[in-house]
Amino acid sequence: MLKKSMRKPLALFAAASLAAIGLTVPASHAASSTIQVYISADTNIQDLWVKTLVPAFKLAYPGYDVNVTFDLHGDHDAQETAKITAASVLHKDPGVDLIDGGFTTTLGAAGLLYRPTPGLMPNIKDLNKTVLAAGKGGIPYRASSVLLAYNSTTVPTPPATLDDLLAWIKAHPGKFTYNVPSGGGSGYAFAQTVVDKYLSNADRATLVAQAAPELEAKWAQGLETLRQLNKYTYGQNGTYPANNAETLKDLATGLVDMGTVWSDQFSSALKAGTMPANIKVTAIKNPALTGGASYLGIPNSSTNKTGARLLANWVLSPVAQNLIVGGTLNGFPVIPLNKLDPKLVTAFAGVDILNLRAAYLSANANDLKSQWASTVPGK
Amino acid sequence: MISLRRKKNKEGSLTSQGGGPSLLGLGLSLPPLLIVLVFVGLPILIGLTFSLGFTTGPNRVIAIIGQQIHKKNHWWGTLSAYNDVIHDSRFLGDLGLTIFVTVLSTTLVLLLALSIALYQRLIGGRKAAVLVTLSIVPLFVPVVISAWAIHTFYGGDGFMKTFFTHFGVDFPTLTSTPSAIVIGTVWTSLPFAILMISSGLQAIPDALIESAKDCGASVFRVIANILVPLAKTPIIIAASFTSIGILGSFTIPLFLGPNQPTMLGVEISNFFGAYNRPQQSLVMAFIVFAIASGIAVLYVRSNIKSARESGRL
Numbered sequence: 001m002l003k004k005s006m007r008k009p010l011a012l013f014a015a016a017s018l019a020a021i022g023l024t025v026p027a028s029h030a031a032s033s034t035i036q037v038y039i040s041a042d043t044n045i046q047d048l049w050v051k052t053l054v055p056a057f058k059l060a061y062p063g064y065d066v067n068v069t070f071d072l073h074g075d076h077d078a079q080e081t082a083k084i085t086a087a088s089v090l091h092k093d094p095g096v097d098l099i100d101g102g103f104t105t106t107l108g109a110a111g112l113l114y115r116p117t118p119g120l121m122p123n124i125k126d127l128n129k130t131v132l133a134a135g136k137g138g139i140p141y142r143a144s145s146v147l148l149a150y151n152s153t154t155v156p157t158p159p160a161t162l163d164d165l166l167a168w169i170k171a172h173p174g175k176f177t178y179n180v181p182s183g184g185g186s187g188y189a190f191a192q193t194v195v196d197k198y199l200s201n202a203d204r205a206t207l208v209a210q211a212a213p214e215l216e217a218k219w220a221q222g223l224e225t226l227r228q229l230n231k232y233t234y235g236q237n238g239t240y241p242a243n244n245a246e247t248l249k250d251l252a253t254g255l256v257d258m259g260t261v262w263s264d265q266f267s268s269a270l271k272a273g274t275m276p277a278n279i280k281v282t283a284i285k286n287p288a289l290t291g292g293a294s295y296l297g298i299p300n301s302s303t304n305k306t307g308a309r310l311l312a313n314w315v316l317s318p319v320a321q322n323l324i325v326g327g328t329l330n331g332f333p334v335i336p337l338n339k340l341d342p343k344l345v346t347a348f349a350g351v352d353i354l355n356l357r358a359a360y361l362s363a364n365a366n367d368l369k370s371q372w373a374s375t376v377p378g379k
Numbered sequence: 380m381i382s383l384r385r386k387k388n389k390e391g392s393l394t395s396q397g398g399g400p401s402l403l404g405l406g407l408s409l410p411p412l413l414i415v416l417v418f419v420g421l422p423i424l425i426g427l428t429f430s431l432g433f434t435t436g437p438n439r440v441i442a443i444i445g446q447q448i449h450k451k452n453h454w455w456g457t458l459s460a461y462n463d464v465i466h467d468s469r470f471l472g473d474l475g476l477t478i479f480v481t482v483l484s485t486t487l488v489l490l491l492a493l494s495i496a497l498y499q500r501l502i503g504g505r506k507a508a509v510l511v512t513l514s515i516v517p518l519f520v521p522v523v524i525s526a527w528a529i530h531t532f533y534g535g536d537g538f539m540k541t542f543f544t545h546f547g548v549d550f551p552t553l554t555s556t557p558s559a560i561v562i563g564t565v566w567t568s569l570p571f572a573i574l575m576i577s578s579g580l581q582a583i584p585d586a587l588i589e590s591a592k593d594c595g596a597s598v599f600r601v602i603a604n605i606l607v608p609l610a611k612t613p614i615i616i617a618a619s620f621t622s623i624g625i626l627g628s629f630t631i632p633l634f635l636g637p638n639q640p641t642m643l644g645v646e647i648s649n650f651f652g653a654y655n656r657p658q659q660s661l662v663m664a665f666i667v668f669a670i671a672s673g674i675a676v677l678y679v680r681s682n683i684k685s686a687r688e689s690g691r692l
Contacts, residue, residue, distance in 0.1 A: 081444055089440065235552075239556075370650075374467070
């Protein structure tokens with residue numbers, strides 16, 4: 001009897017638990033005064049938005065509220081890309097109005113971003129045209145460059161050009177490293193720069209602007225140069241650090257005397273004291289290491305494009321750019337230096353921040369990472 | 380004897396009584412079954428169709444984003460993505476390393492677990508208890524933490540290298556080598572195998588060991604002819620769980636292994652993320668799945684056999 005009376009609640013419980021799992025879909029938001037910002041990055045970018053940009057924006061536009069969703073290290077980039085793509089295809093609200101993350105350019109390349117115009121977003125007039133065009137709808141809002149970091153105690157005069165650097169690496173076995181291109185942008189920049197050494201300017205520009213599988217055969221010579229470096233780089237049997245952080249660690253602990261690093265990560269490490277003061281950075285030429293902008297994106301399917309445009313336009317204003325440059329991030333601005341606080345600008349002496357050599361379009365970059373992995377390490 | 384036990388079992392069994400309790404059984408087993416079907420089975424099926432080039436319906440979005448997508452050219456699909464993977468210069472090296480690490484680490488884990496468990500069973504005492512307790516510690520250390528600990532221990536600026544330098548010995552840098560993956564996987568897999576095998580050995584009655592000894596059997600003979608055969612099922616369970624775990628490992632080979640070749644777990648993630656080739660990464664996942672299923676067959680067979688022996692089936 002007791003068993004029979006239990007059966008019904010049990011079945012109900014079973015049904016309810018199934019329903020609970022199936023129905024946890026995010027609630028939609030209708031209030032147009034709330035701007036949904038999705039950030040996929042490291043904690044320094046989270047701090048930039050949550051502690052610096054958003055409070056200043058709300059002060060300037062009291063009528064708006066900004067809701068920040070943060071995804072550490074872009075762990076959910078694939079899911080978020082799929083969600084935004086699906087929302088766009090199905091004409092549904094993706095729950096995101098403004099994206100700051102590496103996958104913005106992927107969305108742009110797939111034609112899923114709203115393309116900003118100077119009429120509705122006046123501040124994009126100040127941006128570098130090539131950098132803006134490369135975003136395919138993505139809006140560049142801060143930049144950073146890959147630089148050559150070196151131990152000034154053991155290397156008094158660092159290499160000035162890529163050829164000098166390659167010669168230095170061969171003359172000092174085991175003292176240079178760059179991380180796996182698929183693991184971080186600083187190692188990727190070195191790989192692309194060596195590959196670019198053998199390409200014409202026209203080919204380089206094409207690879208930055210559009211998917212060009214037919215040009216990829218021309219990478220062979222550069223990849224061969226990289227393969228030949230295996231016995232001269234740290235590890236000496238073709239093993240490379242897994243990510244940006246590991247290169248920084250190898251430099252800080254003195255395992256290597258030279259390596260490629262992101263400008264902002266290096267500055268932050270120096271300020272935090274995790275990087276000794278005798279490690280310095282320099283820019284090389286012919287060709288320069290790549291750098292690039294980080295892009296904001298407004299999904300086509302966003303239900304609050306007006307708010308997203310307003311926020312993105314404000315981020316490009318001198319007020320916000322000063323915050324990006326002067327805060328803890330140590331980012332590069334994307335607008336001309338003469339519009340910024342002169343005190344902050346001195347830090348960029350020697351780096352042509354508005355004409356950074358761009359990285360390839362993501363589709364080509366993905367192919368380069370894949371080809372590097374098949375031809376260089378351990379070969 | 381056996382038939383008697385079975386008969387008794389049938390009489391005492393709950394499932395053979397009327398329709399009510401079997402409905403209850405169904406009600407209890409249905410939610411987990413449905414969850415597995417809907418949230419695991421269905422995605423696997425959708426993944427299989429995508430790897431075969433079905434790029435519409437549920438696969439439409441991923442086909443828009445991914446690179447090097449092959450669309451089906453027969454009613455059943457296409458094997459182009461499988462062809463891509465098999466002819467990729469990385470794949471055979473990755474597969475070889477994955478199988479090498481799985482076989483070597485599983486063997487090492489079983490040998491180590493067996494020796495600790497035998498020590499506890501045959502000699503016992505305080506020391507053995509302390510040893511077993513200590514060997515369980517890795518179970519409570521998250522894999523990421525232990526991977527970094529091993530990295531700082533065996534790295535180019537690690538403890539071993541620094542320590543031996545004081546004596547003029549150049550200790551090899553083990554990080555970025557398959558050896559480091561083996562060290563890492565053995566460390567993380569050992570506790571479970573020890574728990575499994577030592578509990579299996581503890582269940583063997585003292586009388587069997589003592590009577591064998593009385594007949595003049597050596598310790599080695601007791602181990603080979605009594606202890607190991609009687610603990611076969613827990614040993615096979617430990618072996619299959621350990622090898623499936625190592626086969627799909629990600630964190631250890633990512634932090635400690637060479638860049639290339641790497642284990643398939645890491646390569647799947649590279650293909651899915653960094654190279655943006657979801658179809659090819661799924662193909663590799665199905666290959667790992669096929670190998671794991673082979674191991675699972677061993678596990679299920681041994682389970683069925685032990686169930687038969689004890690009369691549950």
